[in-house]
Amino acid sequence: MERRRPIWVKDAIEKVMEWKRLGSVEWISINECDNRFLGEPLISDHDVPHFDRSPYDGFAIRSEDTLNATSENPVCFEVIDEIGAGQVSPLKVSQFQAIRIMTGAALPQGADCVIMLELVKEEQQENKKTIMIKRKVKTGENVSFKGEDVKKGDRLIPKGTIITPGVKALLATFGYSRVPVIKKPIIGVIATGSELLDVDEPLEHGKIRNSNGYMIESQIVRAGAEVRKYENRADEIKSLCTAIETALSECDYIITTGGVSVGDYDYLPEIYKRLGANVLFNKIAMRPGSVTTVANLNDKLLFGLSGNPSACYVGFELYVRPIIRFWLHSEKPYLTKAKATLRTDFPKPNPFNRFVRSRVTFDMDKLVVEPVGLDKSNVVSSIAWANCLMVIPGGTRGYKVGDAVDVLLFEDQTGSDEPWIEIHKSSKL
Numbered sequence: 264m265e266r267r268r269p270i271w272v273k274d275a276i277e278k279v280m281e282w283k284r285l286g287s288v289e290w291i292s293i294n295e296c297d298n299r300f301l302g303e304p305l306i307s308d309h310d311v312p313h314f315d316r317s318p319y320d321g322f323a324i325r326s327e328d329t330l331n332a333t334s335e336n337p338v339c340f341e342v343i344d345e346i347g348a349g350q351v352s353p354l355k356v357s358q359f360q361a362i363r364i365m366t367g368a369a370l371p372q373g374a375d376c377v378i379m380l381e382l383v384k385e386e387q388q389e390n391k392k393t394i395m396i397k398r399k400v401k402t403g404e405n406v407s408f409k410g411e412d413v414k415k416g417d418r419l420i421p422k423g424t425i426i427t428p429g430v431k432a433l434l435a436t437f438g439y440s441r442v443p444v445i446k447k448p449i450i451g452v453i454a455t456g457s458e459l460l461d462v463d464e465p466l467e468h469g470k471i472r473n474s475n476g477y478m479i480e481s482q483i484v485r486a487g488a489e490v491r492k493y494e495n496r497a498d499e500i501k502s503l504c505t506a507i508e509t510a511l512s513e514c515d516y517i518i519t520t521g522g523v524s525v526g527d528y529d530y531l532p533e534i535y536k537r538l539g540a541n542v543l544f545n546k547i548a549m550r551p552g553s554v555t556t557v558a559n560l561n562d563k564l565l566f567g568l569s570g571n572p573s574a575c576y577v578g579f580e581l582y583v584r585p586i587i588r589f590w591l592h593s594e595k596p597y598l599t600k601a602k603a604t605l606r607t608d609f610p611k612p613n614p615f616n617r618f619v620r621s622r623v624t625f626d627m628d629k630l631v632v633e634p635v636g637l638d639k640s641n642v643v644s645s646i647a648w649a650n651c652l653m654v655i656p657g658g659t660r661g662y663k664v665g666d667a668v669d670v671l672l673f674e675d676q677t678g679s680d681e682p683w684i685e686i687h688k689s690s691k692l
């Protein structure tokens with residue numbers, strides 16, 4: 264029987280990333296751009312705001328006219344116009360004149376400050392409106408100046424940034440009814456295994472429902488790519504080979520789950536041979552996911568993820584996600600790394616690097632972490648509670664409450680510019 268040679272996690276990631284590719288740009292409606300990745304840097308083509316405006320409901324006046332205003336000596340101003348946001352007064356504010364102005368309206372000519380409604384006493388004299396002001400107002404007081412938010416020519420958002428609500432607001436501000444985004448890579452998903460039932464089929468003895476396919480689809484969407492779903496395949500070389508060939512012609516990358524280990528019906532290694540694909544590695548010094556296999560055929564990658572659900576999940580996050588994020592022009596394609604404090608003992612000695620499904624939470628000012636559920640590669644239940652992988656480096660004798668550990672976060676969009684890298688010295692290959 265073939266003995267597989269494991270490689271370090273770091274080397275496996277490097278080998279995968281040698282095949283990284285950059286996606287091209289497409290233009291889509293702003294209504295569809297949420298969570299897409301920006302295809303061009305966003306550079307402002309005008310000041311924001313593009314005119315001086317009032318940040319309050321009040322009166323626009325000349326500060327110099329308030330120099331002598333005190334509560335004992337209030338100064339009277341004549342109200343010559345009234346404007347709401349969107350309106351522009353044709354009049355110029357002259358000595359001891361005021362224009363009633365609402366929040367967001369353009370500051371009228373002649374005025375250099377605004378006094379809030381609450382601070383003046385309004386009076387109606389026959390057909391003349393006046394206000395009494397009892398305090399000095401400084402020049403520029405209560406004015407939102409042209410360009411104070413954004414200056415024309417500012418580089419606001421780099422290419423490859425995920426479009427969040429805030430980024431979308433900027434796109435709208437600068438008139439992008441259509442938005443340049445990176446075209447998503449298309450990832451084909453084929454779940455393999457003669458034991459697999461689909462989600463709507465009743466259970467039978469010895470069979471299980473395909474959960475990996477659905478889980479991976481959801482991981483693909485979270486990473487920012489597009490799923491192309493193929494039928495589940497029984498462990499049968501010919502039909503599997505045909506399915507993968509079809510997927511290769513329709514997708515940028517292919518993910519299979521199951522059939523990559525050394526069992527009698529683990530046909531992926533044979534299929535790679537038949538397709539003429541070049542296997543980059545088929546064993547990694549990590550748990551779970553040690554059997555994760557990646558092969559390239561021309562410029563496409565075939566990710567052979569384990570059938571065991573937790574191994575499959577981890578294999579995706581460590582090896583497929585960065586390929587997707589790089590394609591989307593992210594400068595930080597790897598999972599966000601952080602340090603967290605262990606909330607429980609983790610007494611297992613670890614010959615291999617272990618990526619433990621865990622949950623981080625905030626405890627006042629620090630990040631704390633604890634493993635969730637059963638730490639076995641064939642379990643599905645722990646994945647639902649995990650929001651990170653806690654990394655237990657190989658060669659360690661276990662950890663105690665309060666120890667600091669590395670965590671890789673699933674949901675944080677910041678990312679890292681380099682992956683988690685193992686210290687080789689004491690861990691086993």
Ligand SMILES: Nc1nc2c(c(=O)[nH]1)N[C@H]1C(S)=C(S)[C@@H](COP(=O)(O)OP(=O)(O)OC[C@H]3O[C@@H](n4cnc5c(N)ncnc54)[C@H](O)[C@@H]3O)O[C@H]1N2
Nearest residue numbers: 454456473474475476521522523524529554569570571574
């Ligand atoms: N003699 C050895 N046996 C095994 C080794 C080994 O080195 N020597 N490695 C073990 C490890 S580690 C793992 S991980 C698994 C990997 O198995 P495969 O990737 O070949 O996957 P399968 O054999 O097809 O399935 C494994 C397991 O996962 C279940 N499965 C498969 N597909 C799905 C799916 N879509 N949804 C849910 N569950 C799925 C399947 O029923 C099996 O129970 O091999 C070990 N064995």
Ligand code: MOO
Nearest residue numbers: 551552553574640
């Ligand atoms: O690849 Mo397996 O998941 O190492 O346990």
Ligand SMILES: [Mg+2]
Nearest residue numbers: 522524526529
């Ligand atoms: Mg197997």
